[in-house]
Amino acid sequence: EPEVTQTPSHQVTQMGQEVILRCVPISNHLYFYWYRQILGQKVEFLVSFYNNEISEKSEIFDDQFSVERPDGSNFTLKIRSTKLEDSAMYFCASRSGTPNTEAFFGQGTRLTVV
């Protein structure tokens, strides 16, 4: 069964460093998303991406964040200068172009900023 894969599963970084979280969505999907979940809290929407551009972003997704689909298979989230409060689980998701279908989630990357 096709699945969304994320790497790495766990990333530890120093405050102020740049990190890139990687995702390979399901191959024929058209919509791509990043969410984050701070430990024990709700799942928060960060950004959606369609047709090679951001279609929607939340207030969390400020200038420190960027997304890219560099080669038609990977979908990356970059945090330019990490802060302690960026520590969270980051989930990538993708959806097909069929209306009202569900999003499929990866297993997540646990980012720890020290």
Add this chain to the structure above:
Amino acid sequence: GNSVTQMEGPVTLSEEAFLTINCTYTATGYPSLFWYVQYPGEGLQLLLKATKADDKGSNKGFEATYRKETTSFHLEKGSVQVSDSAVYFCALIYPIRGLTFGEGTQLTVNP
């Protein structure tokens, strides 16, 4: 804006008890509604969905009915098992936008 509200948790039940986790939503138009489940240390898995009013989603003994008149999508299961222990998230989605999640409800089922 769109929002999803779930009943406050955590919920602790004995095995074979009846489960209800309440979910209500605020949205314009007619979003699709979902329940996702997150087992310890894992990602989010779709549990069930409903795409229009009066649809009933069901999977693994869980059910939820899309009620437009009460803007609700409550999750129910007649007899829970220890293996159902997880965090359950109610969510809504519009055709070209991302999912909006509720706060999540931690369910613990004791033997």
